[in-house]
Each structure stands twice: as C-alpha cells, then as structure tokens.
Amino acid sequence: MTQSATKDSSSRLQWYLDARFGMFIHWGAYTVAGAEASWPIMAPRLSEAMFDTPSLVTEKEYVKLPERFNPVNFNAEDWVRTAKEAGMKYIIITSKHHDGFCMFDAPGTSYKITNTPFKRDVCKELADACHKAGMRIGFYYSPPDMNHPGYRDTKKPSTKNWLGEPKRKEWAEYLDYMESHIRKLLTDYGDVSVIWFDGLCNHAKYDTKRFHDLIHELSPGTLINDRLGDDYDFVTPEQFIPKNGTPAKTNLPPSSDGIDSEKFFRAVITMFKIPLIRGWIRNQMHKYAEGTLELTQVLQEAYPSPDRFQPWETCMTIGSTWAYNPNETNWKSSDNLIKNLSVISGHGGNYLLNVGPTDKGGFPVEVKERLESIGEWMNANHEAIYGTTYTPLCDLEWGTATRKDNMIYLHVHDWPVDGRLTISGFPGHVLNVSLLQGDSLTFNLSGDELDITVQNTAPDRVVTIIKVEINSDSTQLSHYSEKQLTGKSIRQYIKDNAVFSAMVNGVINGLLVLFTHLKPVRIPAIDASIDILITIGIITFLTSWLVIGGTRGDIKKGKIAVEDKTKENKKPLNSGLKALLIMLLSMIVFGGVLDALVLMILPDGFSNWGYIVFKTLYTAASGAIAVILAIKSVLRER
Numbered sequence: 001m002t003q004s005a006t007k008d009s010s011s012r013l014q015w016y017l018d019a020r021f022g023m024f025i026h027w028g029a030y031t032v033a034g035a036e037a038s039w040p041i042m043a044p045r046l047s048e049a050m051f052d053t054p055s056l057v058t059e060k061e062y063v064k065l066p067e068r069f070n071p072v073n074f075n076a077e078d079w080v081r082t083a084k085e086a087g088m089k090y091i092i093i094t095s096k097h098h099d100g101f102c103m104f105d106a107p108g109t110s111y112k113i114t115n116t117p118f119k120r121d122v123c124k125e126l127a128d129a130c131h132k133a134g135m136r137i138g139f140y141y142s143p144p145d146m147n148h149p150g151y152r153d154t155k156k157p158s159t160k161n162w163l164g165e166p167k168r169k170e171w172a173e174y175l176d177y178m179e180s181h182i183r184k185l186l187t188d189y190g191d192v193s194v195i196w197f198d199g200l201c202n203h204a205k206y207d208t209k210r211f212h213d214l215i216h217e218l219s220p221g222t223l224i225n226d227r228l229g230d231d232y233d234f235v236t237p238e239q240f241i242p243k244n245g246t247p248a249k250t251n252l253p254p255s256s257d258g259i260d261s262e263k264f265f266r267a268v269i270t271m272f273k274i275p276l277i278r279g280w281i282r283n284q285m286h287k288y289a290e291g292t293l294e295l296t297q298v299l300q301e302a303y304p305s306p307d308r309f310q311p312w313e314t315c316m317t318i319g320s321t322w323a324y325n326p327n328e329t330n331w332k333s334s335d336n337l338i339k340n341l342s343v344i345s346g347h348g349g350n351y352l353l354n355v356g357p358t359d360k361g362g363f364p365v366e367v368k369e370r371l372e373s374i375g376e377w378m379n380a381n382h383e384a385i386y387g388t389t390y391t392p393l394c395d396l397e398w399g400t401a402t403r404k405d406n407m408i409y410l411h412v413h414d415w416p417v418d419g420r421l422t423i424s425g426f427p428g429h430v431l432n433v434s435l436l437q438g439d440s441l442t443f444n445l446s447g448d449e450l451d452i453t454v455q456n457t458a459p460d461r462v463v464t465i466i467k468v469e470i471n472s473d474s475t476q477l478s479h480y481s482e483k484q485l486t487g488k489s490i491r492q493y494i495k496d497n498a499v500f501s502a503m504v505n506g507v508i509n510g511l512l513v514l515f516t517h518l519k520p521v522r523i524p525a526i527d528a529s530i531d532i533l534i535t536i537g538i539i540t541f542l543t544s545w546l547v548i549g550g551t552r553g554d555i556k557k558g559k560i561a562v563e564d565k566t567k568e569n570k571k572p573l574n575s576g577l578k579a580l581l582i583m584l585l586s587m588i589v590f591g592g593v594l595d596a597l598v599l600m601i602l603p604d605g606f607s608n609w610g611y612i613v614f615k616t617l618y619t620a621a622s623g624a625i626a627v628i629l630a631i632k633s634v635l636r637e638r
C-alpha cells in the first residue's frame, strides 16, 4: 500500500469509524420468487445448503422475474427513518447483485428496475432520501454478472460458467460496462460514501487498479471495501465476528484473492456431489449462517497501535438469508443483535446488519420488531457506541469495553450474580465510576485491578453500560501489543506439508507397487535395495524441488509466520540444485540405512505383500523427509 493511499484512507474513514452501525439491503427481482439473491441460478445445490432454502426457481424463470417485479409499497423515506430509528448511520444497498439485474437506471442494459412494471430508480430514491435525512448511502456492486455476455457466454446455463470467463475477448467489453456503471453511480446519485464490491474471489481479473483509480478520481471521499483487491479502506468478515483481539493490518492482498480461491470454489461444488462430503459441507454452511465459520482470515492482535489497526466491518444476515425469505424461521433475536453490535464496537469494528425487503417493498415485521428493539437500546446507550474506539479490554469474560477520550465504557453482557465486577489489567487511573443510565458506583482500584460494586440485578436486561472516567494521562493506554506475523507457525507449516506429502507419495507408490507385484513372487534383497535407492532419489528430488518454490512463494504471501527478509538482489541458490543436494543427502543417509537393514535382516528378500507394505511406508517417509529438508533450507536463506 502506498503512503498517500494510506493517508487518504484515514481521512476518508473518520465518519465511518464513528458510525459503527449500518444497514445492508439485499433487494432485487428475486424477491418475487422468495428466492435467495443470484445463488439459485449459479450453484443451486450449494445455495440450498448455504441458505437452508430450496432453490425455488430455474434459471429460465429467474431471468423473467423482473417482468413481475412491482414493489408498490416501496417508500425510501420510510426505510431511511426505520434505519435511523434503529441507530444506523449508513445504508448500503445492492445496486447490482451477481445475477446482473440493476436496481438503478444502469447504462448499457435493459435488465434493470426502470424496465419493470415499477419503472422507478430505487437507488436514486433511496440516495435522495438518505441525503435529505443526513444518512450516508453506499452501493453494493457485484462484479460477477450472470446476465452480461462479456462476463460469461450466456448461451450456456450459468451453473456452467458462473465464475466468469476472463479469457474470452469479450471480457474487455464487460469491464467497460462495469466502468459505465460505477461512473453513473458516482455521478448521478449525489454523495456516495461507500462502494461495496462483492465478488466470488479472484478479484484481480476485474482490474482492481482501474476501478480503484476511477473511484478515487470521481469521488475521493468514497470508501472501498476489500472485495476488489488491494488498497482497500476496510475489510469485511462475512457472517462472523473476529473476537480474538482487534483486527490488525496485514498489508497483504485480501485473503480471498487469487486464483487459488477460485479453484477452492470449484472444488467445493464438485465435492458437493459426493454424498459423505456433502453432509460435511452442509454442516459448514450451517456454521456460516450461524456465524461460527470464519470464511476469511483476519489477523488479530491483543491491542494494536492505531497505525496497525485494520478498519473492519462484519456484514451479517438478520435471518439466515441475504434476500427476503418468506419462510424464514431462523431470525436472530434482538438480544443477540444488540450484543453483536456491542462486541463489534469493542473490537473497533462496524456492524452492517442485512435486511431483505419483501417483493412489495416493505420490511418484514420480524425485521421491524428487531430494529425497534435495537433502536430502544441505542437510544439509551449510543454514547458507548458512536465515535468510540477499541481498548485492551475488548475480550472480557463478561462482555467488552469501548473508549472515547478519557471515558471507558464497560459493556456488561453477563451481569455478576455476586454484585462484584472485576477487571484485571485495567489500563488507567480511575476518577469515577457510574452507570451510564444512573448513579455513581463504589469502586476500588488496587494496582491494575479494578473492582466495582454493583446491584444484584442487571439494570439493562441485555447489555448494561458502566462508565469509567480515567485520568487523561493514563499512559497504559498507549502500551500497544507487539506486531504479530501473519500465517501459520513454522512448525504447523512443516507438519501440514509433511503429512500431505507423505500421504500423496505413500498412496501413489503403494498403488504402483501393488499393481506391479500382485502375483506372489519373492523380491531379492539386492533388487529391493536398488529399487529403494532409486525411488528415494526420484521422490526426494521432485518433492523438494516443488516445495522449495512453494515455500519461497508462501513466505512472500505472508502464509508462514516469518518476516520476509529475502533480499531483492541476493539470489538464493537455484531450486533445482538445492533439490539435487537434498536428494543426495536423503539417498545416502535414509536410503543407506534402509538398504543396510534390508541386506542384514532380510537377506532372502521380501514377499510381494511385504514389499508392498514396506514400499508404501518408506515412500511416505521420503516425501515427509524431503518436505522437512526443503522448508528448512528455504528458511535458512533469509
């Protein structure tokens, strides 16, 4: 990330960091069928598993839904009022989801809201209502687009090519089309606070820089999320809340970027066809909807310094789907949602709570009830949310804490039954403690342990806020935690790769030897010992050659918890040569020992089955040895 980009980012971000709470709106013609947004036509089976809804609609029917989309009850001012009363400070609406249907008067297409019986530009009306009410507006925009023939060959069903076909020459036209949309959204809709990209991984194919530059040029104040690649303003954990400390910057591309993640997606879809694996994937998908599956890696530190802090936002469904689901039964409770907002604030993040308006244009009653309850809590407690920052106390046993200047707000989720709240490691000298909604409380600070005496029942059933005024020169607040490295520990990295290599080499060689020695023959010791040497040679050479390259790459990508100290101008030893050395060493030491043992213990040689088992084992071991030596040799290069 360049210096200037970082600087601009922090001035752009101020309102956003203060805001803490926003409304996400997934709305489109799919509501006519009560279906999830886009997924039913891209990966119907996965969609069913992911959102627990049957894929109610075929692609043929789906693309025709706009003909029946007429949300006559839509009233942008009502929506904005509802969001405002819930305490939300910004709204992000789907201007175009993966299906390609545009909820604004988009150039270059007829697949848009202004072409439905409804005819009105929903994004425009919402933007106007927001501007009038002092609410910030942002647009979700999906680069994947099932409807555009430049994105994919639309003659095929989208289940075949939903990840896009960037190698076709039409791709360039698609990027131009995308540009015309971003230009329109940033020109005709007043002040746009956020462009919220979303995109099924491998964002580089959309030419990240082109779009980031375009947005900065047209609207320098507009924030960009992390789903179109590098140089983003904030990261977007989806459905889950990073809770082990506070998110810190990695200065690496977003973790879902790159070709690998696309392969992963394809693999999931393929594996979903296998019955046993399907059950497991379904399970993972439930965890996703519940918020316990961490889809993307978020680096967290106990208490990062402000320059290491990574602005972040959890986007989360209020039920289990993004779009309106008429059969929803998994609504999150209001208590839960309030606690989420509190926890997220304690870790310095924003909460983008998603609602799906109905096909008629209103919010479902369940949504309204929940937003009202959050609003009531916010009315009384917003002081502990807006404009606050994280503290070293973000992970308290009974709740969390936020801070504004010399005020620390304790968010008590689990009220103590014995009338005593204890905080060890309190980072400041305490002047005064009181309930946010009421009286002063007695406290005792001994060393850094703060004890507060409280009444026996919680003043607020959900989350009670206690306000602790600290001395403004409480220097402990600037004792930040150490910088952490991203990626797996060296031990884990070696272990994972060694196990993988042992399995691959053992299985492949085991099968080979099984097929060559199916008949019961004796294998003379001398033949076996020659075979052992040659096999170990081939395996260790090929494996270490691959692993040396892979490990060097993984260090650069931050996938191993070591600093990348590789000197640009100092070329490490050629990987082929290194692999050759590893091969020789393995052949002499490992092969030598095995050969000596075989010749001594089994002078009559092996039975076919004995050799099958033996070869499976030593080839697995050779694979593991090669990995260990290769990784260690790369780590020594730095």
Ligand code: GLC
Pocket: 026, 037, 198, 199, 200, 238, 315, 322
């Ligand atoms: C997921 C879903 C997508 C939704 C997005 C919001 O990526 O696939 O449909 O719009 O989450 O974050």
